[in-house]
Amino acid sequence: MIIKESTRKLILIAVIIIIAIGLLVAKVMAKKQDEQFANNEALYSQVIQLYSQQQFAEAAPLAEELLKKQPNAEIVNYISGMIAAGNEEFVAAAVHLQKTLDINPYKVEDAIFMLQFAEVLVHAENYEAAQKVLEKCQQAEWAPEDYPTYQEHVQELLADIEEKQGGK
Known part of the structure; x- marks a missing residue:
């Protein structure tokens, strides 16, 4: 052609x-x-x-x-x-932090994020979820340099949860 x-x-x-x-x-x-x-x-x-x-x-x-x-x-x-x-x-905060975790599941390896998430869950009175998060913090044995009392704080929160659950 x-x-x-x-x-x-x-x-x-x-x-x-x-x-x-x-x-x-x-x-x-x-x-x-x-x-x-x-x-x-x-x-x-x-x-x-x-x-x-x-x-x-x-x-x-x-x-x-x-x-x-x-x-x-x-x-x-x-x-x-x-x-x-x-x-x-705190309930709204927990929702936003859970969505953060859903978007980036690797946040479970972020010691500070996990502690913040646990504190929010405690204040939202979601003790069961908070306890799971804190147990993860304990098992990971995190000790951030900029937070030397990290594990002690985790223990305090766990004791606080136990006390609040025992009072119900």
């Missing part, structure tokens, strides 16, 4: 136009994604700043907004859990 020169030119022009349109669409979509990322990053930074200043009440609505935008982000669920705990909303 012989293709005329004019047909070849039309095919080449069509291919060039399709590529140009594809590049233009990609650029527009990338710009929108960059704007979304910048907005989320600014919101995240604000949440972290408020959290680090222990302004939990002010951080909570911003964290909720961030959760709506990124419901499956490990760090967003973690910080939301810690903010809820700071606001003494």
Whole structure:
């Protein structure tokens, strides 16, 4: 089959136009994604700043907004859990920390996270789950350098659970 020169030119022009349109669409979509990322990053930074200043009440609505935008982000669920705990909303905190663990199962190897999770569970009066988490902390024999009394704290929480369960 012989293709005329004019047909070849039309095919080449069509291919060039399709590529140009594809590049233009990609650029527009990338710009929108960059704007979304910048907005989320600014919101995240604000949440972290408020959290680090222990302004939990002010951080909570911003964290909720961030959760709506990124419901499956490990760090967003973690910080939301810690903010809820700071606001003494321990059931909500436990839900967020459990979701953090669901998103990243390797958090069970994070000594500080596990202790925080156990403390939240104790305050949420979910003693059975807290006891399991604390027993994991005990069995792992963690002793973080920046928390030399880690195992003692685990023992105190276990004793506290035993006391509260015995009182029921």
